[in-house]
Amino acid sequence: MLSSSGGSRRSSEGAARGTHVMPMYSADIAVGAACVGPPCRFRRVHQPSRDRPEVPDGYGVPDTNEGVLEWSTVEDRLRSSAHYWMATTRPDGRPHVVPRWGVWMDGRFWYDGALDTIHVRNLSENSACALHLEDGRQAVIVEGRSEAATPPGLELGGRLAAEISAKYGELGYSPNPDAWERPDAGGLRVFTPTKAMAWFEFPTDVTRFRF
Numbered sequence: 001m002l003s004s005s006g007g008s009r010r011s012s013e014g015a016a017r018g019t020h021v022m023p024m025y026s027a028d029i030a031v032g033a034a035c036v037g038p039p040c041r042f043r044r045v046h047q048p049s050r051d052r053p054e055v056p057d058g059y060g061v062p063d064t065n066e067g068v069l070e071w072s073t074v075e076d077r078l079r080s081s082a083h084y085w086m087a088t089t090r091p092d093g094r095p096h097v098v099p100r101w102g103v104w105m106d107g108r109f110w111y112d113g114a115l116d117t118i119h120v121r122n123l124s125e126n127s128a129c130a131l132h133l134e135d136g137r138q139a140v141i142v143e144g145r146s147e148a149a150t151p152p153g154l155e156l157g158g159r160l161a162a163e164i165s166a167k168y169g170e171l172g173y174s175p176n177p178d179a180w181e182r183p184d185a186g187g188l189r190v191f192t193p194t195k196a197m198a199w200f201e202f203p204t205d206v207t208r209f210r211f
Contacts, residue, residue, distance in 0.1 A: 045107035045192065047071060048209035053197055060203040068207040074198045077133060077140050078104040082167055084111075086146070086191075087130040088122035096122055100131075101173070102191075103163040109142075109191035110149070110160055120189070123147075131191060138200040144193040151181045152188065 050068050055061050084100045098119045102111030109131060113120040123129060127145040152160065158177035165174040180186040199206035 046211060048193075048196070048211045051208055051210075053206065053208040055206075061206050062204065067205050069198055069200070069205050071196075071209055073200075074140055074196065074207075074209070075104065075107075077138075077198075078109070078142070081133050083134050084109070085132045085134070086119060087132070088119045088146075089126050089128070090118075090122055091125050101164075101168055103160060103167065105159065105163060108193070111189055111191070112187045113189050114187050115184075120187075123189075129191070137202075139202075140196070140198045142191075142193045142196040144191050144195070146189050146191045149180070149185045149188040149190045151183070151185050154178060154181075157181065 086100050087097045100111050123146050131142045133140045154177050161175045161177045180188040196209040
């Protein structure tokens with residue numbers, strides 16, 4: 001419409017090197033700190049501003065902000081979803097899209113990705129990417145940057161492991177809290193949002209969020 005050794009199962013893309021990867025696809029702490037990049041650094045995810053996106057005439061999007069979505073409502077969808085699509089850009093400019101398993105926790109998306117996968121190689125050149133939920137009628141599209149995480153520690157690792165196991169345990173993926181404690185963090189990555197767009201009843205509630 002609009003413009004691990006600590007786990008119970010590994011995928012083949014990471015098993016050879018001991019990289020901890022969510023099978024087949026590939027997980028924050030309360031709106032606050034995230035440990036990403038070498039060295040670990042902490043950044044805060046602020047609540048976003050809300051308005052209407054700029055769209056061509058004819059789509060029927062209201063001119064006022066009455067009826068725009070709350071970010072908390074959109075985050076509920078991001079937390080409850082089991083399957084996510086991530087779009088990255090190859091070095092030659094061609095697009096690449098891949099399904100991901102992961103966990104949206106208080107402001108960011110945590111997931112696994114082996115270093116030799118296409119999407120991680122793309123992100124090493126250009127960390128900008130987009131995350132999309134499966135539903136195209138009630139859509140959530142989030143733009144941001146994905147970065148390699150440093151070992152999260154057992155507290156955050158425990159939270160991630162619990163959330164991931166709750167989502168994917170029946171599908172064979174239940175990591176332990178220390179699954180990401182190796183120097184390479186077991187392939188753990190974190191996506192931080194910069195902009196989002198969502199609608200559940202198009203066009204009346206289509207909303208743009210800027211962080």
